[in-house]
Amino acid sequence: MTLRELQKQQTRRSLLDCAKNLFVERGYAAVTIDDIVSAVGCSRATFYLHFSGKPEILQKIGAETMARRAVTVYADLDAVLETGSRAEFAGWMRRAVAWFEENQAILPAWDEAVALEPEFKAIAKRAVDELPAAMPRYLARWGARRRDEAHLRIELLVSQLERFFTRWAVQGTIDSSADAAAEVLADIWFPALLPPESRELSIDFR
Incomplete structure (x- = not known):
């Protein structure tokens, strides 16, 4: 160089x-x-x-963070869901909340840019769209015909986690410990991410 x-x-x-x-x-x-x-x-x-402007520099700032979320947080979820264990899933939920805590400082600016910059909405959407790609085993269990639904469920999970964290850690309008919130979120989302046929099998909900 x-x-x-x-x-x-x-x-x-x-x-x-x-x-x-x-x-x-x-x-x-x-x-x-x-x-x-x-x-x-x-x-x-x-x-x-x-x-080219503020949207691009924020995109570059967030690129490493968002890429790490796909590679670590959601690849981890892919392995956790394969265990069929709610306890493992609750552990994953606590790790997902920890990821938000680790990146708390920059996330409000990201949300603000999504609200203010039309071009940034596409950037944010791509960041979410990439998450299911880190979960090939999860997608395979839903099958090709239900792939869109499988994607949607992950997108809704991401949206709820982001909204929860904003209200809990940024706004302070949810009064809960991280562990208590993770347990309730696990109750909601563990069955929601299982294909219907899997819910009828013997699944470890402990």
Whole structure:
């Protein structure tokens, strides 16, 4: 890598880091591109060499986080559902809540961008659409004819978890421990993710 390429890479990293810090501190709408370049000490022209605008820089900030959710959280769910154990599923639910806690700082900016930026809705939708792809065994159990329904169930699970976490951790309008919430969510979602024929078999609901 040449010195010029290294400097370009460092500038891009600085833009991402400063934008993330500003989004966390102020929220998405309150931060301008001028705020970001001022924090880095570069020009708007330099910013646009790397990113097309605020939606793209937030997408890049969130890309690693959302990709890790698919690779770890939902690949983990795929293995857990195969056990047929509600106890294992409740454990997964606690780990999913922990993922939200770990990434709590940036998630409000992500939600704000979805509400404000039409182009960001498509980005957020792709991030959710990718989650079932990390669950091939789950999809196989539903079969090709019911694949769309299987996808929808995961999308609804993601939506409820996101809404729960917003109300619980961000707004503080749900008064519960993480463990208690995970147990109730497991009661709701463990049977909902099983194909109907599987619910009629001997499943370990302990």
